[in-house]
Amino acid sequence: MSDKDIVRSGAFDTRQLVSSLPQALRKLNPRDQARNPVMFVVYLGALITTVLAIIYPSVFAWVIVVWLWFTVIFAGLAEAVAEGRGRAQADSLRKVKRDTVARVLGDDGAITELPGSELRLGMRIVVEAGETIAGDGDVVEGIATVDESAITGESAPVVRESGGDRSAVTGGTVVLSDRIVVQITAEPGSTFVDRMIALVEGASRKKTPNEIALDILLTALTIIFLLAVVAIGPMQSYAGEAADPIKLIALLVCLIPTTIGALLSSIGIAGMDRLVQRNVLAMSGRAVEAAGDIDTLLMDKTGTITFGNRRATEFHPADGVELVELADVAYRCSLADDTPEGRSIIDLALSRYEVTPLDEVDVAAARSGADPRFTVVPFTAQTRMSGVDLDKNGQVSEYRKGAADAVEKWVGTLTAQVRKDVDAISTRGGTPLVVGIRTGLRRHVRRAERAERVEVLGVVELSDVVKPGMTDRFAQLRAMGIRTVMVTGDNPLTAKAIAAEAGVDDFIAQATPEDKLELIRKEQSGGRLVAMTGDGTNDAPALAQADVGLAMNTGTMAAKEAGNMVDLDSDPTKLIEVVAIGKQLLITRGALTTFSLANDLAKYFAILPAMFSAVYPQLDALNIMRLHSAESAIVSAVVFNALIIVALIPLSLKGVRYRATSAANLLRRNLLIYGLGGVVTPFIGIWLIDLLVRLLPGMG
Template identity: 65%
Template sequence: MTAVPTRAQAGAFNLRQLWTSLPDALRKLSPRELWRNPVMFIVEVGAALTTVLAVARPSTFTWWIAVWLWLTVLFATLAEAVAEGRGKAQAATLRKTRTTTLANRVLDYDERTDAGAESARVESVASAELMLNDIVVVSAGELIPGDGDIVWGIASVDESAITGESAPVVRESGGDRSAVTGGTRVLSDRIVVKITSKPGETFVDRMIALVEGAARQKTPNEIALNILLASLTIVFVVVVLALGPTAGFAHAAPTVTVLVALLVCLIPTTIGALLSAIGIAGMDRLVQHNVLAMSGRAVEAAGDVNTLLLDKTGTITYGNRQAAEFRAVPGVAASELVEAAARASIADPTPEGQSVVALAAELTASGEGFDTVAERPTQPSENVVPFTAQTRMSGVDFADGRQLRKGAPSAIRAWVVERTAIPADIERVFDDQVAEISRLGGTPLGVATVDATGCARLLGTIYLKDVVKTGLKERFADLRRMGIRTVMVTGDNPVTASVIANEAGVDDVLAEATPEDKLALIRREQEGGHLVAMTGDGTNDAPALAQADVGVAMNTGTSAAKEAGNMVDLDSDPTKLIDIVTIGKQLLITRGALTTFSIANDVAKYFAIIPAMFVTAFPGMQALNVMRLHSPDSAILSAVIFNALVIVALIPLALRGVRYRPSTVSTLLGRNLLVFGLGGIIAPFIGIKLIDLVISLIPGF
């Protein structure tokens, strides 16, 4: 895929982003903005109180504490502003596609006519004036004025402004590829489009709102974590407020500045500062993969999915059956069959027909076919016989009377029988080949020839099979290790479906599936406590997409499918569902990892502040001063500075996400505790000690 140059690149992070996001970060310092984040709101209140104390009773220590508390709040808003800024860069690209254009609105459209709008009256209006169900005509070179479905015609459309894909796509009426998006350009032909969106509610409008974060709602898990953080904050507020009077009985009452510093270092400021950025970055990573999530809930649900419904055609297989083997009947040389099959496929433009030519060339190169297959089958002939649905054959007729045919076995047998009786042993082998290929889940094709004397012969069969995409078996194995069950859904018969399922390595298969069967399967899985994800592009997929916890609609699909799903894949690549699940899990792992780090981080800060607060009144507390910090004031200030700097240090990780490796839940938990739990304890000891060494060089400390 060729990406639009102006798109923000995934994982990009640099100091320039911090600088450009600074104005937004300063704006977010407003209490009206910050109160939604209880942890950082408490820090801001503490910073304001400390600033008042520094003005009323100036001291170097109080001013240092005030400055670093304000920086702590600023770094938190900066993390969120940087995450939102990446979305705004995406929105800037999308906004260019929303340029107001003139639309040719049809006044008296007649659906009964073939061309629909050929002779109808047309008026030019601004695209913003188009209403739901309006009919417009779009010709080559014109922009499609709004989201809609093609009701007549076929055209090549440039969707690069939306998808980043430079290659044009074909859109046509009457199928699952009839949906078009406002702002894309028709490159050829002429189409009639029925508008399916209201003004201001187009697909591009929704994309802009979502990637900018304007429509982003907190997910249930995020809300629950916010409640937990708020509860911990309230507990520590009560503890700190009670600490002053309690310590006063021992004549060791700390100052208000020290109590504020203690509170800020005890509450989970690290995860409180980064929580919003993690959620925004999760949706942004999907946008970088050209997937639009309609809500943060959908991204989060993707991380919890444990059942994947995957369509066979186009997802597990390449979508077009390809030639895999030539099988000659007795008395026919393999080279003769290969040559005849390849030459007979010249006039067959289908992917299957072209795959026959490709396999013949491959066998020739390996010495298994005949000498000049790479050249001879591609030589033009004036006597080609094109493939048609009526004859179900294609081939070539030579000037000397020879003929070659390739096609459906029954059609080939009938073609031979019209000219010559088929020997019983040859017919039996031919029938056995056809039956075996069918039993393996493949599609058999027959090959026959007529010589210059008019004598017809069966030459053999071609084995066409669904080709499983490379690497899928390994990816399914990874999903299995993650505890995710894969189900292949197909309309094929059970025998064919079973063969493909075994080759692909999926866990289960639903054969001869109807839309009702898909919906019933999803409901059964959900009743069993599973979260289900699936892809679809047709109107008949809409009920299942709506029922699934994660429904990924293809951008090439119908408007009904896109409305039913909670994600839209702009590239229309069904296999991307696996990537979506990975991104969802990465979001949850990142949130869990940084929460673990934040709580473990607080443990180490206790050893910096608590001994420093009471060591004068209780000399025995010196035993807890394991870091041997310079002085009580430098210890407290070092902890506050570290508390602020660690937020900036973790912004890139929050945006990029913790690297995800497919493994079991217990393994992930163990790695999480080892890396981020243990790391969260060790890092502050090192960081606070280094900061203390620097502060000890400042006069007055």
């Protein structure tokens, strides 16, 4: 997978500039301007030069006035375009958030209709096929397929059922089949759709710590340049030249970091926007930035690194046992097993071996437990086995499959050959299920006397397949300097094999929620930032502890509340994209800051010689662009200063392309492209603009 696949550039249309212009003009409000110290200085400078141009009119004065106001407007335009893209997304989300009528289920079983806007926490609503779910909640009764395309963009329906980690539903989605009862978990105005709308519109976006720190730096630089420009006035008077306040204001605007000051807000908004495009809801900009600084990444094995459904791939009979007999017993053990693994055992037994299938009526009876001949034995955490008991004329046959140690305890012992097969399967990264049988049992007889045959028949091999491309993704993360840790409940041998195949740096086998929490705290105590994914209530403590906790939208409310990001697609591997987006945000901000500071430095050396060559002729040697005059030099610099903001708006929205490489290579690339580019571009741009400006009346 290429970097381009990981982080796709956000769409940008030049028509957005025109459509966002009215919003940019509204941002001329002094309160809006005061939020950005750098641009507020430009705003005040534009006001003062406007007054001076009215009192002392000239072509030079009015040209400066016009372009200073353009600079202020273009800065607002960058933010308005970013917000405009958010509003476009918000409009589509509002179509989802229509005021649906809910059927509220009362404590007495009675159903009353209520507008969705009046739903409150704890209420239970009934939703049937074809109806829209009126609010966020958890399924507490029933199972149904749900169309979530309005939220996730994914057309395939998903299954939502009571209990477990796939019970959460989102308001505005449509039930396609069956009937469910949903308990409301969010007040009106605080649903996920509401929060997404506020997020993409920028209404709830606060400055992140990095943005605040950069604001302080830019403010300090502005004050330094302000003091320097103020000092130039007395220097001009001492040299016998009258100080021109319009020239000094224009010089100040050109020297302070207006480029990054104008684009800083749009960079942050666009970063959040890229997450929303991928259906990830970030609770704050801090989480996005933290994703860009992640050092350690915790990922579950099942469903993230591997396909969630393990499949039976081979039967390994014990010594003296026919392969067909093992397949037949494994088939019977799985009749009432509705898990993907159980169904795959049935498919393998029927498709590859000469197993005689039971009559469909018998199969249905075995699955439902309606036939007294069949007693379904479900899997439990205590027995770690499942199977079925078949009672035929008082003779009972017990069929079991499960963990090796559990079956061993059930039958008494495992042969050396079976142990060897179990170890070999685990070493290959598979999951061994041992199959055992006890036949000829009679009820109400002591265990030592009742069984005619107790035997382990062999092992079923379940294979856990690593998803395609995961090895490349982990290699990219390693190149980013991120340590990857696979977390699994499997035994150490299986975990080791999967970790080696996937290419992760480390793994934790037989992990408990406490193990995850302990690992996160250990990493953080060493000054490292940690990210992880989760969807269950047992993941909530670790999600809350992690610096970036990506909760699945299909997960429990506890998990979603604990994390600082929610993936509406419920794709655990998306955390890799989130990390790349966070890094892209930081790199974009750093690249444009580098360009802006280099750009300001270059303008300083480009226009100062032209300004003071009349007073200090020896400075003319430094006027390498041969700018025509002080007036044309200043006008050219002010025009360039305004236009470069517009030119960089697409880059601030799309983001600088991120490549997975070392920090040293990123710094080198940043300095070569944006540092050197920031130095060279003003010289070329100001020189070309000067050629045109000198043609204006009063500039020649």
